[in-house]
Amino acid sequence: MPDQLLFATEVALNGLMAGVMYSLVALGFVLIFKASGIFNYAQGVMALFAAMTLVGIQNGQVPFSHLINAIFGTDIHYFGWEAPAILAIALTVVVMIALAWAVNRFIFRHLVNQEPIILFMATIGLAYFLEGVADLMWGSEIKTLDVGLPQGINETIDSVTFEIFGYGFFIDNLDIVATVIAALLVLGLVAFSQYTKQGRALRAVADDHQAALSVGISLNFIWVLVWSIAGFVALVAGIMWGAKSGVQFSLSLIALKALPVLMLGGFTSIPGAIVGGLIIGVGEKLFEFAIGQPFLGGATENWFAYVLALLFLVFRPQGLFGEKIIERV
Amino acid sequence: MKKTLTTLAVTALLAGPAAADLVIPDLSYRTGPYAAGGIPFSDGYQDYFELLNQRDGGIGGEMVRVVECETGYNTEKGVECYESTKGEGALVYQPLSTGITYQLIPKAAADGIPLHTMGYGRTSARNGEVFNNVFNYPANYWDAASVAVNYLLDENGGDLSGKTIALVYHNSAYGKEPIRTLEALAEKHGFDLTQLAVDHPGQEQKSQWLQIRRERPDYVLMWGWGVMNQVAVQEAANVRFPMENFIGNWWAGAEHDVTPAGDAANGYKSLNMNTINPDAPVFDEIREHVVDAGLAAGDGSNVGNVLYTRGMYAAMLAAEAIRKAQEIHGTANITPAMMRDGMAALEMTEARMEELGYPNIGPVFSVSCQNHGGSGQGLVQQWNASEQRFEPLTGFIEPDREVIDPLIQEDSMAYAEENGITPGCADS
Incomplete structure (x- = not known):
């Protein structure tokens, strides 16, 4: 196989893996939009908040310690214990459920029947508020996230491809783990929505709010449920991205990588978020490899992802898997 | 707070x-x-x-x-x-x-x-x-670029001809600052300069590091800031680029730039304008x-x-x-x-x-x-992961004034002309 083709194949495989990481973020957007019609601008910040909470619990950090110390003149920062990763993850899930309840109780319950743009604005406010709370709770410094995820080149793939092609492919172990987790997440979400009472209720709400209400489904419960699931997805995304860069405030910017995925895959489709992520990941990486770096000076990935998404939008405005909305007059 | x-x-x-x-x-x-x-x-x-x-x-x-x-x-x-x-x-x-x-x-x-x-x-x-x-x-930045090259010259017995240096830089005015100086230094010392731009904020650098893995430059210089630094150090470790050949500028050489990568960051170097x-x-x-x-x-x-x-x-x-x-x-x-x-x-x-x-x-x-x-002048420091601290590798290194001063003169005089400034000392 010619060298350039081998390199392109390696780039495409890494693009697929990067696409999975984008999909993990996009999934949270899709879940909330599908159930409530809200485009949740705060999804990236939720990933940041979840990851910071996880590391804070793991390290035994006292939440709001700076605030407490400033008010009471104390000097406490840590409880003095370290929690195992699995316990810290479980406790973070509880925090994300509490957050979901609070978001619905104090914000969206008061905004029922408002225009989508009002709901969108509310999520912008929520994003900035949550970022401030995360800062107050856990501080601004970069935190090392260690939940035992493997990182670095996968030796098996490297040696097998070297034996076959004479060139060892680079695939990051973290990306492989992310792919497995994303697959399990999608299977779990599909099973939940198909085979559980709450899942069927969620689908009913997603199809028609009024009809769901008329058969006794509690909209409040469903919204808390879906924000909780989105919070869990945000935690998974936060762990995967935080493992690469440490947990820091720029983690919230991963939402920018999810937007072209949503435009391409559709705002209402879980498979769309996955397929959209894969197309964006492969597309941007191959473009950078073949055209961006050799001819345009590089750094094309951010804008090319949006160009790709726009191209799809022109021909299929609802996205690849989105529902076509027809309004009769 | x-x-x-x-x-x-x-x-x-x-x-x-x-x-x-x-x-x-x-x-x-x-x-x-x-x-x-x-x-x-x-x-x-x-x-x-x-x-x-x-x-x-x-x-x-x-x-x-x-x-x-x-x-x-x-x-x-x-x-x-x-x-x-x-x-x-x-x-x-x-x-x-x-x-x-x-x-x-x-x-x-x-x-x-x-x-x-x-x-x-x-x-x-x-x-x-x-x-x-x-x-x-x-x-300044141009001094930094020159100090890095002078350090590498010293490491290579004064000869960088035939070597390849990749610059991984933040795709912004800040990140592009050293390019002009490095191009002039590449011409003077005969090394090849590869430029790899990373888009803001720099959380995704797979393409750049795959290219580094393929082309195996002798050295990588980095002009990064924020999350770009932590991701670059991690990706360098992932593709097994030798950390001792990876040098960040002085805004890519703080403890928080290397600690997220753990032991894998050991040996990473960076410039500094002051001692630690x-x-x-x-x-x-x-x-x-x-x-x-x-x-x-x-x-x-x-x-x-x-x-x-x-x-x-x-x-x-x-x-x-x-x-x-x-x-x-x-x-x-x-x-x-x-x-x-x-x-x-x-x-x-x-x-x-x-x-x-x-x-x-x-x-x-x-x-x-x-x-x-x-x-x-600037110095080179190296990360010791077991001690969790940067340690000095060199004393203060002189930049190449012969290359930098004409560039500064050219750029500053262009600014003076654009803004109608007559060069001269300020009145006390």
Whole structure:
């Protein structure tokens, strides 16, 4: 196989893996939009908040310690214990459920029947508020996230491809783990929505709010449920991205990588978020490899992802898997 | 945060004007994506002035009042901070952002307030005859690029011909700064320069590091900031690029840039414009008079780390310029114009650095009307993961003035022509 083709194949495989990481973020957007019609601008910040909470619990950090110390003149920062990763993850899930309840109780319950743009604005406010709370709770410094995820080149793939092609492919172990987790997440979400009472209720709400209400489904419960699931997805995304860069405030910017995925895959489709992520990941990486770096000076990935998404939008405005909305007059 | 809340509480209680006369704005960024870098620098900057107030009763008998303003590393907010604080009698601004610096250069010139852009900002501001009010001592970006190449020359017996150096840079004005100098140095020394741009914020760098894995350059230089640094170090480890051949600039060489990658970051190198010595006597003084007294800008945990030391060094240079200005003009209560004179006559000697409690914190240098950039020297440090600290590998290395000075002359004269400036020294 010619060298350039081998390199392109390696780039495409890494693009697929990067696409999975984008999909993990996009999934949270899709879940909330599908159930409530809200485009949740705060999804990236939720990933940041979840990851910071996880590391804070793991390290035994006292939440709001700076605030407490400033008010009471104390000097406490840590409880003095370290929690195992699995316990810290479980406790973070509880925090994300509490957050979901609070978001619905104090914000969206008061905004029922408002225009989508009002709901969108509310999520912008929520994003900035949550970022401030995360800062107050856990501080601004970069935190090392260690939940035992493997990182670095996968030796098996490297040696097998070297034996076959004479060139060892680079695939990051973290990306492989992310792919497995994303697959399990999608299977779990599909099973939940198909085979559980709450899942069927969620689908009913997603199809028609009024009809769901008329058969006794509690909209409040469903919204808390879906924000909780989105919070869990945000935690998974936060762990995967935080493992690469440490947990820091720029983690919230991963939402920018999810937007072209949503435009391409559709705002209402879980498979769309996955397929959209894969197309964006492969597309941007191959473009950078073949055209961006050799001819345009590089750094094309951010804008090319949006160009790709726009191209799809022109021909299929609802996205690849989105529902076509027809309004009769 | 602690400092902010304490300040708010004290302000609310006293509700009166502060008595201090030497006003130093601190354009900090304690929030947002770059807070991890902004917090220790600001802590160091403020704590040193607090030390002078507590220990010495200020400078020349005048207390220093630090006015902190949060920029979030955002250019618009930085300009707002400048506008809202300059009326308080600000003596000097440390904008701590190249973007903010570019916006403030014409404003500060019009207002007659000096800027100190230490190791960042507009490189050609070294030419003091064009940029009367801007100082970028002790070194600038082009010095940094040249120091890195001189270090590599030294590592390779003075010959880099046939070697390949890849520059991984933040795709912004800041990241592109060293390209011109590196191109000139590549031509002079015969090495190949590969340029790899990384889009903001730099969380995804797979393409760049796959290319490095394929092409195996001999060395990688990095002009990064924020999350780009942590991801680059991790990706370098992932593709098994030798850490000892990976050199970041001085904004890519703090503890938080390497700790997320754990042991894999061991051996990573970076430039620095000042030394790192957590055992320096000045830190003991800060702990005694500031941290233990509950007056620190932060919680005291950053004292002695890379960016805290740099912030403290910036404050030390500002304080020395104030002393020089007081000496020149025979008054303790100086104006911004007098401060500029003090900065233009600043001298940092070995003896003076020792007196200040940190021998050899920076290079020996002097500033003049013509040279606002100091010596331009920098050093190389290396991360020791087991000790969790950067350790010096070299002493201060001279940059290649033969290459840099003509570039500075060309760029500064172009600026002078565009802005109708007649080069010359400022009137005292």
